[in-house]
Amino acid sequence: MTDSAAGLPEEWAEEFEHAGCFASVVLPVMAGDEIFTDGQDVDTPLSLALASGRQVRTSRPAPGQFERVFRGFERAGFEGIVSLHLSGRLSGTADAARVAAERVDIPVDVVDSHTAGMALGFAVRAAVLTAAQGAPTADVRRAADDRLAGAEVLFYVPSLEQLRRGGRIGAAASLVGAMLAIKPILTLKDGLIVPLERIRTAAKALPRLRELAVGRAASLRAPAVAVHYFGNRPEAERFAADVAGDLGLAVQDVVLSPLPAVLAAHTGLGVLAVVIASSLEPAQNLRTQ
Numbered sequence: 687m688t689d690s691a692a693g694l695p696e697e698w699a700e701e702f703e704h705a706g707c708f709a710s711v712v713l714p715v716m717a718g719d720e721i722f723t724d725g726q727d728v729d730t731p732l733s734l735a736l737a738s739g740r741q742v743r744t745s746r747p748a749p750g751q752f753e754r755v756f757r758g759f760e761r762a763g764f765e766g767i768v769s770l771h772l773s774g775r776l777s778g779t780a781d782a783a784r785v786a787a788e789r790v791d792i793p794v795d796v797v798d799s800h801t802a803g804m805a806l807g808f809a810v811r812a813a814v815l816t817a818a819q820g821a822p823t824a825d826v827r828r829a830a831d832d833r834l835a836g837a838e839v840l841f842y843v844p845s846l847e848q849l850r851r852g853g854r855i856g857a858a859a860s861l862v863g864a865m866l867a868i869k870p871i872l873t874l875k876d877g878l879i880v881p882l883e884r885i886r887t888a889a890k891a892l893p894r895l896r897e898l899a900v901g902r903a904a905s906l907r908a909p910a911v912a913v914h915y916f917g918n919r920p921e922a923e924r925f926a927a928d929v930a931g932d933l934g935l936a937v938q939d940v941v942l943s944p945l946p947a948v949l950a951a952h953t954g955l956g957v958l959a960v961v962i963a964s965s966l967e968p969a970q971n972l973r974t975q
Contacts, residue, residue, distance in 0.1 A: 687708075687709050687710070687711075687752075687755060687756075687759075687767055687768065687769040687770065687783075688708075688709075688710050688711075688769070688770045688771065688806065688810045689710060689711045689712070689713050689747070689771050689772055689779050689948075690710060690711070690712045690713050690946050690947070690948055691713055691771075691772035691777070691779070691802050691803070691806065691946055691948050691949060692710070692770075692772075692802075692803070692804070692806040692807040692810050692946070693802075693803040693804050693806070693807050693912075693914055693943050693944070693945060693946045693949070694710070694804075694807045694810065694811075694943070695941060695942075695943045698807070698811060702810075702811075702814045705814060705817075705818045706762075707764070707814065707817045707818055708810075708814050708817075709755045709758070709759070711747050711751050711752060711755065711779075712747070713744060713745075713746070713747060713772070713777070713779060713946075713947075713948040714744065714745050714747065714948075715732065715742065715743075715744050715947045715948055715951045716742070716743050716744070716745065717731075717732070717735035717740045717741065717742045717743075718735075718740055718741070720735070732947055732950060732951070733916075733917050733955060736917075736950075736951075736954055736955050737955060742951045743951070744777070744948050744951050744952070746777055746778035746779050746781070746782050747779065747782055748782065749782045749783075749785040749786040749789070750786070751782075751786075752769070752782060752783045752785075752786035752787075753786040753789050753790060756786055756787065756789075756790045756792060756794060757790055759792060760790060760791060760792040764792065765792075765793075765822070765823065766792060766793040766794070766795065766822075766823035767792060767793070767794045767795065767823070768795045768797065768813055768817075768823055768826045768827050768830065769783045769787070769794055769795065769796045769797065770797045770799055770806060770809055770810055770813060770830055771783055771796070771797065771798060771799060771806075772799065772801075772802050772806065772948075773798065773799060773800050773801055773802055773874065773877035773878075774798040774800075774877060775800070775876070775877035775878050776802065776877065776878070776879070777948075780796055780797075780798045783796045784796045793823070795823060795827055797827065797830060797831075798877070799834055800834070800874075800876060800877035801834065801837060801839060801874050801877070802839065802874065802949055803839055803912070803914050803945065803946070803949060803959060803961055804912035804914065804941060804943060804961040804963075805834070805837040805838070805839050805874070805961045805963060806834075807912070807941075807943075807961075808833045808837065808910050808912070808961070808963045809829075809830040809831075809833040809834045809837070809963075810830070811833075812829040812830055812832065812833045813826045813827075813829050813830040815829070816829040832964065833910075833963055833964060834963075835964070836963070836964060837961065837962065837963035837964070838873065838874075838902055838961070838962045838963075839873060839874045839959060839960075839961050840871060840872070840873050840882065840895060840898055840899055840902075840959065840960050840961075840962075841871070841872050841873070841895075841914070841953070841957060841958060841959035841960070842869065842870075842871055842872070842891050842892060842895050842957070842958050842959075843872070843953050843954055843956065843957045844869070844888065844954070844955070844956040844957075845954060846870070847954070849879065849952055849953065849954075868884045868885065868886065869885045869886070869887060869888050869890075869891040870882070870883065870884050870885065871883045871885060871891060871894060871895055871898065882898075883898075892925065892958065895925075895958065895960065896925065896928055896929060896932070896960075899911070899929055899960040899962060900929060900932040900933060902962045903929075903933055903962045904933060906962070906964055906965070907965070908964075908965035909933070909962055909963070909964070909965060910941075910961075910962070910963045910964065910965050911929060911930075911933070911935070911939070911940045911941070911960065911961065911962055911963075912940065912941035912942070912943060912960070912961040913925055913926040913929070913940060913941070913942050913943075913958070913959070913960050913961075914943055914944065914945040914949075914957070914958070914959040914960075914961070915942075915944060915945060915957065915958055915959075916944060916945040916950040916953065916954075916955060916956070916957050917950075917955040917956060918955070918956050918957075918958065919944075921958065922942060922958060923942065925958060925960075926940045926942050927940075929960065945957055945959060
């Protein structure tokens with residue numbers, strides 16, 4: 687079990703659903719009276735809302751949404767559930783899952799990943815591959831924890847304003863960035879968004895992001911790498927190809943996925959993020975339950 691902040695590629699989500707041991711709850715995004723979800727064609731309307739300066743906000747799902755999924759797993763005869771979620775310091779999603787877990791009879795292990803995007807997504811994949819082999823929940827949890835350990839999210843946004851509006855970065859950092867025209871590279875540390883490096887110009891920011899990502903990935907024996915974007919796919923494709931080339935990987939070995947709406951609502955347009963994690967085990971075929 688996870689939520690849409692994992693940023694899973696569509697083909698992964700379809701593969702996991704076919705395995706019969708996976709579900710995901712969509713985290714809603716609101717702009718005025720409109721509600722956007724990642725299950726819809728969200729890119730264009732959300733992009734327009736962000737570009738026009740409309741107030742965009744997010745909300746945690748109701749515990750009832752989790753409860754329905756948990757009860758479905760219970761009826762299907764599963765012995766337990768591992769529920770992996772977006773950082774609790776960015777969202778109340780894990781708290782909602784914990785409330786729901788108290789309402790069902792099946793054991794639910796709710797995990798605050800302390801991260802987001804494909805740093806969570808790689809852990810979800812490892813957990814699903816393990817669960818699909820009939821492993822106990824302790825092994826499923828361990829597989830997820832192994833992928834979360836040391837996973838890094840590095841990202842660049844053209845403006846800090848949307849992060850400031852959503853309260854995801856301090857007002858002081860946003861003000862300094864605006865006054866000095868700084869283009870920071872950001873990261874997630876202990877579940878919070880923090881500046882990693884202050885770059886003076888946008889022209890220097892992306893090459894530095896690439897350099898940092900490649901350096902971290904090269905330190906791993908077999909890294910798993912993903913690139914997220916929102917509203918700038920061609921730029922992301924070039925960036926992913928460059929990173930793959932630097933690491934001696936095939937382009938398709940770098941996962942390319944839109945930043946999920948619940949995260950794009952806070953980063954704004956033009957975000958470019960790269961995720962580095964330890965590699966997954968050799969691919970296993972998911973079997974239909």
